[in-house]
Amino acid sequence: MKLEIASYQAVKYSCFNFHYAKAMPMTLCSFSVFNDKGEWCGCIVYSSGANQHQGKKYGLVQGQVCELVRVALNGKQENTSKALSISLKLLQKMNPLLRLVVSYADCDQEHAGTIYQATNWIYEGLTELNGGTPKFKIRGKVIHGRSIAKKGWKQSIE
Numbered sequence: 001m002k003l004e005i006a007s008y009q010a011v012k013y014s015c016f017n018f019h020y021a022k023a024m025p026m027t028l029c030s031f032s033v034f035n036d037k038g039e040w041c042g043c044i045v046y047s048s049g050a051n052q053h054q055g056k057k058y059g060l061v062q063g064q065v066c067e068l069v070r071v072a073l074n075g076k077q078e079n080t081s082k083a084l085s086i087s088l089k090l091l092q093k094m095n096p097l098l099r100l101v102v103s104y105a106d107c108d109q110e111h112a113g114t115i116y117q118a119t120n121w122i123y124e125g126l127t128e129l130n131g132g133t134p135k136f137k138i139r140g141k142v143i144h145g146r147s148i149a150k151k152g153w154k155q156s157i158e
Contacts, residue, residue, distance in 0.1 A: 001078060003086050006030040006043045014042035014072035025069040029094060031087045035077050042073035044087040049102065060099055066091070068103035071115060081118045 006014075010032050015024040028048045033041040047069040048062065055065035068084075077083050092098055103116060 001036060001082055001086065002034040002038075003031040003044075003083065003090060004034075006032040006045075010040070011043050011045055011070075011072075014074075015045070015070055017072075018042045018074050019070050019072035021070075027069075028066050029091055031090060033073060033077055033083045033087075039076050041075075041077040041083075043070065044068070044083060045070035045072065046087075046091055046101070054102055055100055058100055064097055064099045066095070066098060066101055068101055080115060084115060084119055 011027060011030045012024050016022055025045060025047050028046045030043050030045045032043055035041055045068075046066050049065060049067035052062050054067070055061060058065075071080065071084065073080060073083070088101065091101070103121070
């Protein structure tokens with residue numbers, strides 16, 4: 001298995017074709033994953049995170065924390081946890097000030113965080129559903145509150 005810095009086009013393609021969210025997040029660092037046959041399998045994507053205070057409870061500041069936002073792979077990789085492990089080592093090499101990587105399993109998709117459990121991440125529990133960023137169902141599709149705001153739509157029934 002081999003990983004290398006991913007191009008914008010590779011990240012975009014893998015996010016829209018291999019990940020259920022069908023959306024491309026802002027990226028800090030992304031890696032293309034190749035299997036032992038040299039076939040491209042998709043991308044692992046890291047971001048600075050949507051919450052600038054996510055490291056606060058650990059005594060860390062923005063720049064010391066990033067978020068794993070996409071594991072957008074097509075299934076041809078031999079071992080997803082190995083790909084994630086290699087990507088974390090490369091990420092640390094490229095960002096020596098980095099002290100913490102966080103990620104979130106999407107409960108709305110009934111994800112249990114299997115990849116995080118398989119790679120020994122620390123489980124912090126469920127995020128608060130009440131008081132968190134709201135989600136709205138519009139024309140049968142669930143849309144995150146921040147996405148609505150980005151589009152300039154109002155988050156009200158008026």
